[in-house]
Each structure stands twice: as structure tokens, then as C-alpha cells.
Amino acid sequence: MKREGRTSLTHFLALFLALTLMIGIGWFHAIPARAQTPTPEAGQEATAMPTERPLATPDPNKPPLIVGAVFNATGWMATYDQLPRSAALLAIEDINAHGGVMGRELKLIELDGKTDPATVGNAARQLxxxxxxxxxxxxxxxIGAPASQAAQEKGLVGISTCATSPLYSSKVLGDKQFTVGMWNNIMGAAMAEYGYEKLNWRTAYIVTDTSTDYATSLGDYFEQHFTGLGGRVIGRDTFTAGDQDFSAQVQRIKGLSSQPDVLYITGTMPDLGIVLRQVRAAGITIPLAGGDTYDDTELYKTLGPDLANDLYMATHSWLGPEAGGEMARFVQLYKDKYGEPPSSAFIVMGWDVIKIIAQAVEKAGTTEGAALGKAMEEMEFDLLSGKLKWSDAESGHQPQKEAAIVVVQGGQPQFLGWMRPTNPPQP
Amino acid sequence: MNVLQEVLQFIINALSLGGLYALMALGLVIVYGILRLVNFAYGELVMVAGYTLLMLGAGPIPWLIVAVISVGMAVLTSLLLERVAFRPVRQASATTMLITSFAVSALLQNAAILFVSPRAKAVVTPSFFTENFQVGNLLISKGNLASLVVSLLLLGLLTLFLRRTLLGIALRAAADDFVMTRLVGIRANQVIATAFAISGFLAGVVALFWIGRLGSVGPFVGSTPVLVAFVAAVVGGMESLTGAVIGGYLLGTLTVGLQLVLPQSLLDYRQAFVFAIVLLVLLFRPQGLVRGRAVTERV
Structure with a gap:
């Protein structure tokens, strides 16, 4: 190669170094950022239609009630949308088998949002x-907000399956917008209160992933509620998703003059699994706690049965009969349709969304946005993901929900109970 | 923990991470030296080895054999890429090859998303990676120690290969002056294939330890290794194998060191500090820390 060639090559390299750094940094932040917010799942009891409701067919003379869904089928959000989708389809079958909504057949139309906010917004408009x-x-x-914004523009109700950011609020998105996921303030506070009251945690050390608001704010809410109860946070540390080496954080924890009662670590998969693995691998055996992103069988497997011990989480639901309500019936229906039991609590959120729509439309007697939204504000729902009551539109449609407290021992999750924190910090 | 222990712990962590980084950088530079190709699909070789570990790891086959097969898969994939993707564009400009490597990288990542899962999957790793042993008050991770030892060992073996074998000498000669090397009767295809095979081998070995650390593998598992390898290689000197190794250890030490010494409030900007130092190095030594022979001769 000639020298000029090499000089221009050096320029290329410089350019690509710059580009790669940008991509690299953006990547690390972007991927976890998305993966994080989606929160999962659901829980508890039953729902809309009492089991004894007789089988019936919708009235063929009435027009179908069309529900438009933007479930991402591609991109990183695919996981978090396809899981609820499977249960949403099941709920629609279930409702139609029992006569539909106001005698109308429930019909789902969907478009792929491609995990891109602009595409999601356009898909909603097209639906x-x-x-x-x-x-x-x-x-x-x-990713979900653009769909809600599109619904709000047209005066329709929009519901996110499981967004947990306090930003998913009617104050931000409009008076007809809701999310079924509990907000992070409840999630953080529920773990703090359960740990303080039931597990006698008095000191905590908090490690948060700085690359997402989900992880940072969850750590903040935990700290506020824990100290409010009388606990003491002896230190905080951070990591950045994508770093993949957390030996320094681990070293700092081991260097603490006295070990805390609990390590509250927030983040999203896959980085969360890597952090927890490195913490446990370093011989730190104190309880680890966090939010709904812990509710992932891949996370327990990443640690392996030997290390996946004393992992506490506040999450959306529990897929066992202990959860009570309609869960047992749901799990059976799910097995019948898909041939395997539901694998994640994210799944039940799809069932819950459809049941909420069905019950609220029955009550409002219409799908007109203002009336339907009003009905949703007034109702209390008994869902697979726990009892749910939204606050009114002025106070943001904050979901008043219980969190499911789950512990993992020897790689196996166990249900500890439902927790509704008293006076959780306000977002 | 007293200061001495902290320092020892730091040295072990830095050398262990640095060793992996050095192997990554070496795998990238060995191909660059001959083809002037920065192979951005290098990270996907790590991914391929990782998915092999995932698929065979849960089965009845002993882990060591699975590990050997995984490294083999990385080598095979590397050779295949050379034959299918890079050989046809070998005569084209460096830019064409660069873009080709991006295309291959995107293709493999998306194949993993489509055919495996967009999510990271947990990999069964021997408990060895998460065990420790005690020396005095110091707790040493067996996984870290192993990656430290294996990287040093591999670097040594590679040096021997490059200095003592005909193929190794041909490789180094080709890196210096490919045209001249061909004129004295060395077969280009053989030399290039060897370079890709070594590159794949290094990626495979890196994958074993990298995934042993992470415990999971996903479609983007290779993005950190390839970025790190690239930066380490640029700092060390793209033209020099020694430079790549030095760059790797430097980057590993910086990464671990800054995490320890930076105050809490600045920790978020650790990456920025790492890259600022990298930029400083490049400002004073634009060709990297170690200059390759080809460059110095031509200046």
C-alpha cells in the first residue's frame, strides 16, 4: 500500500474510532435503557368474568369491538411485548367464549412497533x-408513550401493559392514558417495607445502574422509604450497563467496615445478572434485593443454583396458586392453549389489560374515550397482577397496586406474599 | 481490608482483565497487519463460541470438551468468513473491506436475534468460574486467575509460533510487506487463512473466559470485546502485535483502576476518563505506543 493510502487509512481509522465510541457508548446505554423500563407482570387474582359465567356467543348483528395493539415483534422490546401478547390473545378468546363485551365480539388488530418510538406512534395512528x-x-x-399520545390525540383510551415509570402518567400523557404496571415508587417502597418489617433489615447498601432512569429512581425510592422506616443506608455505588466488569464495585462492598443487612441492586438484564453473579462469586452471601427485573428465570440461571440464593424482589405477580384468585384457572387455560405453563409474570399483564378493557367498557357502556376513562378511574380491578385502583386524572392515574414479594433460593423462586407499602414516597 | 490487600486485589483484577483485552486486541491486529482490514465481525466470533457453549453446555458432554468445540467453532467461522465474505473483496479498497466487516457483523447479530433469542441466555459454566480460594486474607477468584495465566501462556505460545515456525515467520513478513512476501514464494491464501484461524482461535479462548465471567450470552455479547480490542489496538499501535498486547493490558488496568480511584460522583464518567486518556496517548503518539516496522521504514 502506498503512503498516501496509509494516511487516508489513518483518517478512516480515526473516524471509525470516533464512530465506534459513539455507537459503543450509545449502545451500552440504549440497550439496557430499554430493557429496563419494561416491567413485568402480574399477579394475582382474578378478574373480570366470574368463572361461573355461562358460555355464550357474541351477537352476530352487532359490530365487533376493535382493540388496537402495538406489540413490538422485533427489536429488544419484543420479549417484553410478546409475553403479554400471548395472554392477551387468550383473554380475548375467553371473553368471546362468554358472549363478548356488551354482546359485541372482541377483535384484536395489531401492528409491530419495531421497538422504535416513531414507528410505535405511527402504528397506533394507523390502527x-x-x-x-x-x-x-x-x-x-x-417506547410505549407515542402510542398513548396517538390515542390521546384521537380522544381514545390508551393502556400500557406494564410500563412502570412514574412518567407513564395522565399528567404527562393525557387524561385518557393508563398503565397497568405499578410505578417504581411502589416497587421500591414495597421491598424496603417488607425487608424492614419481616426480614429485620436495618442497614442497606445500594448499587444502581446509572444508564436508566428505571434503575436510578428505583434505588432512590427504596432509600427514601427504608430510611423513612428507620433503616440506615450505609453507602451507595453505581455501575454502567455494558461495562461487564464490576470487580471494583465488588471490591468496595467487601471493603466495607461492616457488612450491610441487604444489598439493594437495580439494573436490567443482561447486566443485572452479570453484576449479581460477580457479587456472589466474590463470596458475598448477604441477601440481594431489587425490583421486577429480578423476575426472570434467565437471571437465576445466570447465577446458577449454587449462587442464586437469598434474592429478594418486589414484582408484579406470582404465577402459582398461592397468588389466589383466578390465577389457577389462567395457568390451566394457558397450558391448554400453548402446551406449557406461563414462563414469566410479564405474561399475565396481557390478560389483565384485556380484562380491564372488557370490564370498563361494560361499565361505561361505550368505548368513547372520556366516558371509558372516567369509568376506569372509578373502578377497582381484581387482576392476576393484584388489586388495582387508579388515582384520578389530576393526580396522574397512579396505579394503586400491591407488589408480589418473591425470594429465590437454590435457583427456585418462592412466593412470600403481597405487599402494599404504607405511605410510599410520591414521585 | 488493608491497603496492601487492596493493591494486590487490584493487580490481580487488572492483569486478568488486561490479559483478556490483550488477547482480543491481538486477534484483531493479526488480521489487520496483513489485510489492512479492521474486522468488526470479530466480536461475533466471540458470540458464535458463546452460543456453542450455550447449546452444548447443558448437555452431558464434559465442559472441557465443550470448550474445545466452542473454540473450534470460532476458528471455523473465522475461516468461513474469510473465504465467503472477505476473499472476494480482498483486492478492493480498505473501506470496502471495512464495510463488509460491518455487514457481516450485523448479519450474524441479527441471525442470533432471529434464530436464538433477542435476549441474553444463561450459560451453564463450571462452578470453577465463581469459586475463590483464600491466600492469607486475600480472596482470589479462580476464574480471574485462570484467565490471567491462560492469557500469558497464549501470548508466550503465539510469540514462539511467530518467531520459530515457517508459517509464523511468513505471517510476520506478510505483515511487513505482503507483496515482497508473495514474491519469495509464500502463498497468500495460506498466510491469510492462518491469520484468520489464529484470530478465530483467540476469539474462542476469549469467549470461554468472557462468558465464564458474564454467565450469559446474547446477540450483542461481542460488542464490548470488539470495541475494547479496537481501542486497545489503536492505542498500542495497529501495526504491531506487541503494541496490541501493551494496549490491552493498559486498557484493562485503566478500566479497573479508574473504577477504584475515581470519586463516587465521577464514576459515571469513567468511560469518558478512559477514552480521554486514550486520546491523550494518540495526541502524542498518533501511531500508537509501539510503531510497526513498516511505518518507521517508510517515514
Missing amino acids: ISQGAEVIIAPCDFD
Whole structure:
């Protein structure tokens, strides 16, 4: 190669170094950022239709009730949307088998949002132009909000399956927008209160992933509630998703003059699994605690049965009969349709969304946005993901929910109970 | 923990991470030296080895054999990429090859998303990676120690290969002056294939330890290794194998060191500090820390 060639090559290299750094940094932040917010799942009891409701068919003379859903089928959000989707389809079958909603057949139309906010917004607009009367938004604020904004523009109700950011609020998105996921303030506070009251945690050390608001704010809410109860936070540390080496954080924890009662570590998969693995691998055996992102069988497997011990989480639901309510019936229906039991609590959020829509439309007698939204504000729902009551539109449609407290021992999750924190910090 | 222990712990962590980084950088530079190709699909070789570990790891086959197969898969993939993707564009400009490598990288990542899962999957790793042993008051991770030892060992073996074998000498000669090397009767295809095979081998070995650390593998598992390898290689000197190794250890030490010494409030900007130092190095030594022979001769 000639020298000029090499000089221009050096320029290329410089350019690509710069580009790669940007991509690299953006990547590390972007991927976890998205993965994080989506929160999972669901829980507890039953729902809408009492089991004894007789089988019936919808009235063929009435037009179908069209629900438009933007479930991402591609991109990183696919996981968090496809899981609820499977249960949403099941709920629609279940409702139609029992006569539909107000005698109308429930019909789902969907478009892929491609995990891109702009595409999600356009998909929602297209669904509305195709006749959708209610919009189901993706499981995350950043990705799901454009669908809710599109619904709000057209005066329709929009519901996110499992966004947990306090930003998923009627104050931000409009008076007809809701999320079924508990907000992070409840999630953080529930773990703090359960730990303080039931597990006698008095000191905590908090490690948060700085690359997402989900992880940072969850750590803040935990700290506020824990110290409010009388606990003491002896230190805080951070990591950045994508770093993949957390030996320094681990070294600092081991260097603490006295070990805390609990390590509250927030983040999203896959980085969360890597951090927890490195913490446990370093011989730190004190309890680890966090939010709904712990509720992932891949996370326990990443640690392996030997290390996946004393992992506490506040999450959306529990897929066992201990959860009570309609869970047992749901699990059976799910097995019948898909041939395997539901694998994640994210799944039940899809069932819950459809049941909420069905019950609220029955009560309001219409899908008109203002009336339907009003009905949703007034009702209390008994869901697979716990009892749910939204605050009114002025106070943000904050979901008043219980969190499921789960512990993992020897790689196996166990249900500890439902927790509704008293006076959780306000967002 | 007293200061001495902290320092010892730091040295072990830095050398262990640095060793992996050095192997990554070496795998990238060995191909660059001959083809002037920065192979951005290098990270996907780590991914391929990782998915092999995932698929065979849960089965009845002993882990060591699975590990050997995984490294083999990385080598095979590397050779295959050379034959299918890079050989046809070998005569084209460096830019064309660079873009080709991006295309291959995107293709493999998306294949993993489509055919495996967009999510990271947990990999069964021997408990060895998460065990420790005690020396005095110092707790040493067996996984870290192993990656430290293996990287040093491999670097030694590679040096021997490059200095003592005909193929190794041909490789180094080709890196210095490819045209001249061919004129004295060395077969280009053989030399290039060897370079890709070594590159794949290094990626495979890196994958064993990298995934042993992480405990999981996903479609983007290779993005950190390839970025680190690239930066380490640029700092060390793209033209020099020694430079790549030095760059790797430097980057590993910086990464671990800054995490320890930076105050809490600045920790978020650790990456920025690492890259600022990298930029400073490049400012004073634009060709990297170690200059390759080819460069110095031509200046």
C-alpha cells in the first residue's frame, strides 16, 4: 500500500474510532435503557368474568369491538411485548367464549412497533384509522408513550401493559392514558417495607445502574422509604450497563467496615445478572434485593443454583396458586392453549389489560374515550397482577397496586406474599 | 481490608482483565497487519463460541470438551468468513473491506436475534468460574486467575509460533510487506487463512473466559470485546502485535483502576476518563505506543 493510502487509512481509522465510541457508548446505554423500563407482570387474582359465567356467543348483528395493539415483534422490546401478547390473545378468546363485551365480539388488530418510538406512534395512528376503539401500548414509557399520545390525540383510551415509570402518567400523557404496571415508587417502597418489617433489615447498601432512569429512581425510592422506616443506608455505588466488569464495585462492598443487612441492586438484564453473579462469586452471601427485573428465570440461571440464593424482589405477580384468585384457572387455560405453563409474570399483564378493557367498557357502556376513562378511574380491578385502583386524572392515574414479594433460593423462586407499602414516597 | 490487600486485589483484577483485552486486541491486529482490514465481525466470533457453549453446555458432554468445540467453532467461522465474505473483496479498497466487516457483523447479530433469542441466555459454566480460594486474607477468584495465566501462556505460545515456525515467520513478513512476501514464494491464501484461524482461535479462548465471567450470552455479547480490542489496538499501535498486547493490558488496568480511584460522583464518567486518556496517548503518539516496522521504514 502506498503512503498516501496509509494516511487516508489513518483518517478512516480515526473516524471509525470516533464512530465506534459513539455507537459503543450509545449502545451500552440504549440497550439496557430499554430493557429496563419494561416491567413485568402480574399477579394475582382474578378478574373480570366470574368463572361461573355461562358460555355464550357474541351477537352476530352487532359490530365487533376493535382493540388496537402495538406489540413490538422485533427489536429488544419484543420479549417484553410478546409475553403479554400471548395472554392477551387468550383473554380475548375467553371473553368471546362468554358472549363478548356488551354482546359485541372482541377483535384484536395489531401492528409491530419495531421497538422504535416513531414507528410505535405511527402504528397506533394507523390502527385508529382502521377502527380501533381502544389502544394497547407497549410495556415501556420510552417506547410505549407515542402510542398513548396517538390515542390521546384521537380522544381514545390508551393502556400500557406494564410500563412502570412514574412518567407513564395522565399528567404527562393525557387524561385518557393508563398503565397497568405499578410505578417504581411502589416497587421500591414495597421491598424496603417488607425487608424492614419481616426480614429485620436495618442497614442497606445500594448499587444502581446509572444508564436508566428505571434503575436510578428505583434505588432512590427504596432509600427514601427504608430510611423513612428507620433503616440506615450505609453507602451507595453505581455501575454502567455494558461495562461487564464490576470487580471494583465488588471490591468496595467487601471493603466495607461492616457488612450491610441487604444489598439493594437495580439494573436490567443482561447486566443485572452479570453484576449479581460477580457479587456472589466474590463470596458475598448477604441477601440481594431489587425490583421486577429480578423476575426472570434467565437471571437465576445466570447465577446458577449454587449462587442464586437469598434474592429478594418486589414484582408484579406470582404465577402459582398461592397468588389466589383466578390465577389457577389462567395457568390451566394457558397450558391448554400453548402446551406449557406461563414462563414469566410479564405474561399475565396481557390478560389483565384485556380484562380491564372488557370490564370498563361494560361499565361505561361505550368505548368513547372520556366516558371509558372516567369509568376506569372509578373502578377497582381484581387482576392476576393484584388489586388495582387508579388515582384520578389530576393526580396522574397512579396505579394503586400491591407488589408480589418473591425470594429465590437454590435457583427456585418462592412466593412470600403481597405487599402494599404504607405511605410510599410520591414521585 | 488493608491497603496492601487492596493493591494486590487490584493487580490481580487488572492483569486478568488486561490479559483478556490483550488477547482480543491481538486477534484483531493479526488480521489487520496483513489485510489492512479492521474486522468488526470479530466480536461475533466471540458470540458464535458463546452460543456453542450455550447449546452444548447443558448437555452431558464434559465442559472441557465443550470448550474445545466452542473454540473450534470460532476458528471455523473465522475461516468461513474469510473465504465467503472477505476473499472476494480482498483486492478492493480498505473501506470496502471495512464495510463488509460491518455487514457481516450485523448479519450474524441479527441471525442470533432471529434464530436464538433477542435476549441474553444463561450459560451453564463450571462452578470453577465463581469459586475463590483464600491466600492469607486475600480472596482470589479462580476464574480471574485462570484467565490471567491462560492469557500469558497464549501470548508466550503465539510469540514462539511467530518467531520459530515457517508459517509464523511468513505471517510476520506478510505483515511487513505482503507483496515482497508473495514474491519469495509464500502463498497468500495460506498466510491469510492462518491469520484468520489464529484470530478465530483467540476469539474462542476469549469467549470461554468472557462468558465464564458474564454467565450469559446474547446477540450483542461481542460488542464490548470488539470495541475494547479496537481501542486497545489503536492505542498500542495497529501495526504491531506487541503494541496490541501493551494496549490491552493498559486498557484493562485503566478500566479497573479508574473504577477504584475515581470519586463516587465521577464514576459515571469513567468511560469518558478512559477514552480521554486514550486520546491523550494518540495526541502524542498518533501511531500508537509501539510503531510497526513498516511505518518507521517508510517515514
